[in-house]
Amino acid sequence: MSELMHNPDTMAKAQHEVREVLGKDRGVINNNDLSELHYMRMVINEALRLHPPGPLVHRMARDDCTLMGYDIPKGTNVFINVFEISQDPRHWDNPKEFRPERFENNDVNYKGTRFEFIPFGTRRRQCPGIHFSSSVTEMVLANFLYHFEWMLPDGDKLSSFDMSEKFGLTVA
Numbered sequence: 001m002s003e004l005m006h007n008p009d010t011m012a013k014a015q016h017e018v019r020e021v022l023g024k025d026r027g028v029i030n031n032n033d034l035s036e037l038h039y040m041r042m043v044i045n046e047a048l049r050l051h052p053p054g055p056l057v058h059r060m061a062r063d064d065c066t067l068m069g070y071d072i073p074k075g076t077n078v079f080i081n082v083f084e085i086s087q088d089p090r091h092w093d094n095p096k097e098f099r100p101e102r103f104e105n106n107d108v109n110y111k112g113t114r115f116e117f118i119p120f121g122t123r124r125r126q127c128p129g130i131h132f133s134s135s136v137t138e139m140v141l142a143n144f145l146y147h148f149e150w151m152l153p154d155g156d157k158l159s160s161f162d163m164s165e166k167f168g169l170t171v172a
């Protein structure tokens with residue numbers, strides 16, 4: 001929602017899609033209503049790319065190995081920096097920009113096979129909550145966009161909107 005407030009065109013496009021696809025006078029939007037909300041899904045992807053809630057994925061080296069010239073002994077704890085990878089200019093154009101359209105017409109997704117985008121991790125220790133949380137996020141965002149107009153409280157300016165992040169086990 002914070003990124004949508006900062007990007008009114010994106011907000012308008014996502015809201016238009018939700019309202020157009022779901023039609024008039026709907027009550028609570030549920031899981032069965034979500035399949036055609038393609039742009040909204042791109043918005044969620046882009047939010048997870050720029051603000052992965054779990055910024056570090058943890059592994060342990062099972063064998064001695066050499067990676068990019070570094071010797072990594074068996075048993076070493078390795079932290080994979082999801083946050084940096086998803087903003088790496090080698091993989092993303094203008095990585096700091098919130099631009100959901102970058103997910104249009106390609107197969108980049110968070111299922112764990114595209115290592116440039118792994119907000120839920122990958123392979124055997126991938127987040128088991130992936131389907132639950134995608135489904136809840138989509139439902140909540142669809143209801144927010146369908147039913148409400150979003151604006152800052154009187155007098156507040158977008159420039160004073162604090163987007164700083166607090167790093168930890170999860171990012172607030």
Ligand code: HEM
Binds near residue numbers: 054119124125132133
């Ligand atoms: C947007 C929401 C969520 C994000 C971005 C997220 C992200 C992650 C990430 C990055 C990992 C590490 C994966 C890896 O090591 O490859 C993880 C692990 C895990 N997540 Fe989530 N998660 C989310 C929601 C949930 C929910 C809703 C649940 C439970 C209902 C959950 C349960 C777990 C558990 C149990 C693990 C540890 C899996 C293991 O080590 O085998 N997560 N999550």
